[in-house]
Amino acid sequence: MATIHDVATRAGVSRSTVSRFISGRGYVSPDARARITAAIEEIGFVPNAMARGLKTRRSSLIALLVPEIVNSFYTTILRGVEDVANRHGFQVIVGNTDETGAKERAYVELMIASQVAGVIVAAVGGTAASLEPLLQKRVPTVLIDRAIDGFEADIVKGDNVDGMAELARHLLSLGHRQIALVNGDLATAVAREREAGYRRALAEAEVAVDDALISSGDWFIDDAERRTSALLASGRPFTAILAANNFMAIGALRALRQRGLRVPEEIALACFDDIEQAAEIEPFLTVMAQPAYTMGTLAMQMLLERMGGHERGGRREIVLASHLVIRRSSGARDARPVQSGAVGNGRIAAAELVANGDDGSPSAEDVAVVALASVERGKEVSAFGTVTSIAKDAAPNRSVEGAARDAAATPRGDE
Amino acid sequence: MATIHDVATRAGVSRSTVSRFISGRGYVSPDARARITAAIEEIGFVPNAMARGLKTRRSSLIALLVPEIVNSFYTTILRGVEDVANRHGFQVIVGNTDETGAKERAYVELMIASQVAGVIVAAVGGTAASLEPLLQKRVPTVLIDRAIDGFEADIVKGDNVDGMAELARHLLSLGHRQIALVNGDLATAVAREREAGYRRALAEAEVAVDDALISSGDWFIDDAERRTSALLASGRPFTAILAANNFMAIGALRALRQRGLRVPEEIALACFDDIEQAAEIEPFLTVMAQPAYTMGTLAMQMLLERMGGHERGGRREIVLASHLVIRRSSGARDARPVQSGAVGNGRIAAAELVANGDDGSPSAEDVAVVALASVERGKEVSAFGTVTSIAKDAAPNRSVEGAARDAAATPRGDE
DNA sequence: GCTCCTTGTGGGAACGATTCCACAGCACAG
DNA sequence: CTGTGCTGTGGAATCGTTCCCACAAGGAGC
The missing domain is CATH 3.40.50.2300 (Response regulator)
Structure with a gap:
């Protein structure tokens, strides 16, 4: 297997120069640049992620732990997580915990050993015990769908x-x-x-x-x-x-x-x-x-902010509204799918926002992302509720803009 | 983060001794053993998979590339792959290639960089171009569901x-x-x-x-x-x-x-x-x-054999029979699920074998595994067809026994 | 008493990248 | 002429393991 050393000798430069070229930091002359490019191409060099990870203590792996992989709710979450992760150069490992604490614990240990950059977990439940090593080793973690008592971490969940x-x-x-x-x-x-x-x-x-x-x-x-x-x-x-x-x-x-x-x-x-x-x-x-896809994208978005150190504040919680879809099994006369309108405290369902998107109002995803950036410590916010006002008032910052751009580029949604 | 060195000093031994203890090869006295166990427990040591992988050129990661993660056919395959992989201490990374060659190519490069131990891929199709680096870098690879012309690798597929x-x-x-x-x-x-x-x-x-x-x-x-x-x-x-x-x-x-x-x-x-x-x-x-779960387990089984070097022969191909499930949409009078019996050339459907398992006949999984071990180069074999005779004639070898044991321990099947 | 084997341990060189530091050459200011 | 700053490069230490090799102590065999 070709190493950076092979590239260096072939290009007639030192390993350092090749490394600088690959990482893009530091000076490399146009001349050296051209020779290195050629050398990499010739010998089909792919940098060894292990060696890199060992040195940098970083990896491009995101772990997603779900309790039941065959449930399409979690698959859809995975799609959301994966789409955002990939766009930022991260890959997703999925672990199926099968609703058992022991499997969850084993996966957590493995993820730590693998030096994953971050973890998103729909926890098995009960105690925080199996997730505790994540806290101890300071691995960036975001909970999804299921809150865990005594586990201090960002969370995206539905309004159950x-x-x-x-x-x-x-x-x-x-x-x-x-x-x-x-x-x-x-x-x-x-x-x-x-x-x-x-x-x-x-x-x-x-x-x-x-x-x-x-x-x-x-x-x-x-x-x-x-x-x-x-x-x-x-x-x-x-x-x-x-x-x-x-x-x-x-x-x-x-x-x-x-x-x-x-x-x-x-x-x-x-x-x-x-x-x-x-x-x-x-x-x-x-x-x-539930807006499963959006839950996935938001969780990954929060995780990126934690991983990048942009967000150092306390625990954030995003609660997403779900919407009623009436079909035959409940025996309602009008059994065509209905999108619930404003329900309870002025909340607007995700589907409505998406449907209305063409008139210039924000898409569900934009909205959630904006809301996300505005979530304050300990304050429960419905991304699909307080939307417009937050979107107007919130000073756009880098991560919000990036996320909004991501959201716009996303081809498919939840339903 | 605690390292093996910390464990060593705490236990009053050298790094080598700790390493031997962890890997389980080489001599370690009961005394040292006890002290190391205690030290690991105390400081919550988890070995760094990066460092290990760098040195050993091995990792515990298996990559599964599927074209459409939300399709339950592939999720079920994933379950099969994951169950077998986990039982052998491997973890599964899933990559969703979205039926696009470029994404597939990108994932393949990433998997190589990540030094995955093996790859199972339901290929996007067309040319072998995006998978070619796997061959070049000699990464153990098994195809699943989709054959690729000109790509020489083991495959598990349905009898389409x-x-x-x-x-x-x-x-x-x-x-x-x-x-x-x-x-x-x-x-x-x-x-x-x-x-x-x-x-x-x-x-x-x-x-x-x-x-x-x-x-x-x-x-x-x-x-x-x-x-x-x-x-x-x-x-x-x-x-x-x-x-x-x-x-x-x-x-x-x-x-x-x-x-x-x-x-x-x-x-x-x-x-x-x-x-x-x-x-x-x-x-x-x-x-x-199609017996998706079994396809997953068999693919992983074949991959294990390649990874372990137990199997060095040419390309193997396992073709699994599917079975007809008659429901309403085809308009058949008797719209209850039926398990197709012997069809065509004396083939026995998977479902039947499983159903008859209690009378001592082999389970679908045993059978497929036995057939697997007997597949010969270039010869197409239906695991659910030639079953019993192969099971009787095939001299049991290590890998077959192991797989059969795995199959027996598997709690859930395809349907 | 010497060699050989077994049990048990430790030292140190890898593995393949990154990254800090040093340094060479050159221009230019004081 | 010396000092400073810039561009561009190479050397070498480092990350945390594994694993080969050396070696020590003790017993057995000759």
């Missing part, structure tokens, strides 16, 4: 409470009063927040919560199926099921099919997180869709 | 000709005589093979092929939609569409919906490759399902 509340309101508006909740693992903040949203919507509608209709366990399809079967077998009456994510919905659907129950005629069903491809093939599942 | 022929036969058996083919990029072998299968089935049934009903372009959803629209607009009559993969089917479906055409009542539809999650939610699309 409001999202689930809106989803529940949808079912309530269709007349359902006994709504079962097939939740995920309560060790994850996501599950707790979604349950809170469910409770809030029911309380607002003055519907009593029946705790026997709330089921939690882990985030796997099989478990959701088992628990749904148990709910059905319990004899407790309910007319609708709210699943805490798309995989839980698949599990619930399995259990319902096994009993021959038709959806939505006999039991209505809705869930958090979309499965875009499934919806394309057959628009069936009513979902609260 | 037979698979597509069977899919066409299914439509023919339902009475369709004018069947449109929405193919992918003819620069990829996959597309050419699938077209060949389509032609073969029609020829066997003595149905004339109407070339105007065959459309090819690239592998993107949008293009398939455009081309399907064009076919519909052409006025050429057809009663069914065969899509070359799941994404093409989504594109076709979009075009059909736009024209208000019902599937399967007005036009029947079937495609190659399943989308498991979509099918779970609503069993709609009739597909020729």
